[in-house]
Amino acid sequence: MEGFFEEYSELEDYVQCFDNSDFTLSINGKNQVSITIPHCEKNLILKKRSLLQIEGCRLVTGIKGLSFLGDRGFTFNNYAEFFVDINHPKYALLDFESAWPTAKPLQFKIDEATISLGLASPLIVFLMELPFCDSNFFHYGFAPLATLKIFNNNTQESKNMFHKALFYLNSHYLKTLNLYATLKNVSVQFEDPLKIYNGTFDPPKEFQKITRTRKWKRTDFSNCEPLILYNHACASESEEKFIALYRILEFHFNRNRLKVLKNLRYKENISEAKLLKSIDLKDELKQLKSLLKEITTPALKKRILKYAKSNALITKENFDHLAQKLYDYRNAIVHAKETKLDKVRLPDPFSQNPKTGKWISIARELAERAIVKLNT
Numbered sequence: 001m002e003g004f005f006e007e008y009s010e011l012e013d014y015v016q017c018f019d020n021s022d023f024t025l026s027i028n029g030k031n032q033v034s035i036t037i038p039h040c041e042k043n044l045i046l047k048k049r050s051l052l053q054i055e056g057c058r059l060v061t062g063i064k065g066l067s068f069l070g071d072r073g074f075t076f077n078n079y080a081e082f083f084v085d086i087n088h089p090k091y092a093l094l095d096f097e098s099a100w101p102t103a104k105p106l107q108f109k110i111d112e113a114t115i116s117l118g119l120a121s122p123l124i125v126f127l128m129e130l131p132f133c134d135s136n137f138f139h140y141g142f143a144p145l146a147t148l149k150i151f152n153n154n155t156q157e158s159k160n161m162f163h164k165a166l167f168y169l170n171s172h173y174l175k176t177l178n179l180y181a182t183l184k185n186v187s188v189q190f191e192d193p194l195k196i197y198n199g200t201f202d203p204p205k206e207f208q209k210i211t212r213t214r215k216w217k218r219t220d221f222s223n224c225e226p227l228i229l230y231n232h233a234c235a236s237e238s239e240e241k242f243i244a245l246y247r248i249l250e251f252h253f254n255r256n257r258l259k260v261l262k263n264l265r266y267k268e269n270i271s272e273a274k275l276l277k278s279i280d281l282k283d284e285l286k287q288l289k290s291l292l293k294e295i296t297t298p299a300l301k302k303r304i305l306k307y308a309k310s311n312a313l314i315t316k317e318n319f320d321h322l323a324q325k326l327y328d329y330r331n332a333i334v335h336a337k338e339t340k341l342d343k344v345r346l347p348d349p350f351s352q353n354p355k356t357g358k359w360i361s362i363a364r365e366l367a368e369r370a371i372v373k374l375n376t
Helices: 002-007 011-018 048-055 096-102 122-133 159-179 203-209 225-234 238-251 253-265 270-277 284-295 298-310 319-334 340-342 354-374
Strands: 024-027 031-038 042-046 066-067 071-075 079-087 108-109 112-120 145-150 180-183
Touching: 002 011, 002 340, 011 122, 031 238, 042 048, 048 122, 071 122, 079 122, 079 159, 108 159, 112 159, 145 159, 159 180, 225 238, 225 354, 238 253, 238 284, 238 319, 238 354, 253 284, 253 354, 270 298, 284 319, 298 319, 298 354, 319 354
Parallel strands: none
Antiparallel strands: 024 031, 031 042, 066 071, 071 079, 079 145, 079 180, 108 112, 112 145
């Protein structure tokens, strides 16, 4: 054992985590360990290449049956373990994880699989702490974190079993405490997808820039409802953010119809039939198309179409086509009819839809235009 720690000194503390645990780690010579997982058909064997990967802060690769789900957890054979957060809808429970050492793991079964919610196993700490805990901001250990463990899962895909286990946690156990569990990302990083700061984020300097501007007199608004939706969108993420922005467009549908009608009434060459047609925009897609045409300038239309086409959101640079795709994306989020699941966007904690952020950018631009054009 001494020879092993001479070779892999960074791993000594992690090996000691297996003491007094249901997971056991055996050192076989200087360059191999064997880890036994409860109810797992096979031991996890880590040889020199894998041990060097862990010590070098990298995820282990090249082992049959072992796969990582980004920074959320891993699966091996019929075992899976996922990091989870236990949250309250209104309050931040900063030290909630510290309650787990004084409590037994919460356990129940689904089919033949055993589900356990408790402290992180020494195995997930051993495999994932070094690759993910270190950053330019701070370093924290994974041992106090909560994880959801799935033992003896021989019949179902691990992600599906996770969704089922999470449902029972939220609907049968944590509900009585007014808490809920979510999948947790453990990596720490500063996200700047739009490259606003180019990796040189300096808050004091940026605030100096925005406070140097003139004391503009801003336009007042006639209604607060779309502003409430916009501010909610700014504090939201992913599909929830998109829907809040889309609701701003919906708010202005009728207001846009009235404005179009008012403009047409003052044109002598407009027929009664066209006036009737402008009023009869009851179909939501038609109202969306009409709204987008009215609130955007030719230059903005061109810019949005170019952006949407370059990001594969649309197949042709046509504004009615963009409105159709925007409407389809909205429907894919808000509807979940079993007969049309091929057109449904279900929230997936294991993956991010790269198009969501693109649609959010477009919806935000359009929502801002609608507020300025129709709510002043």
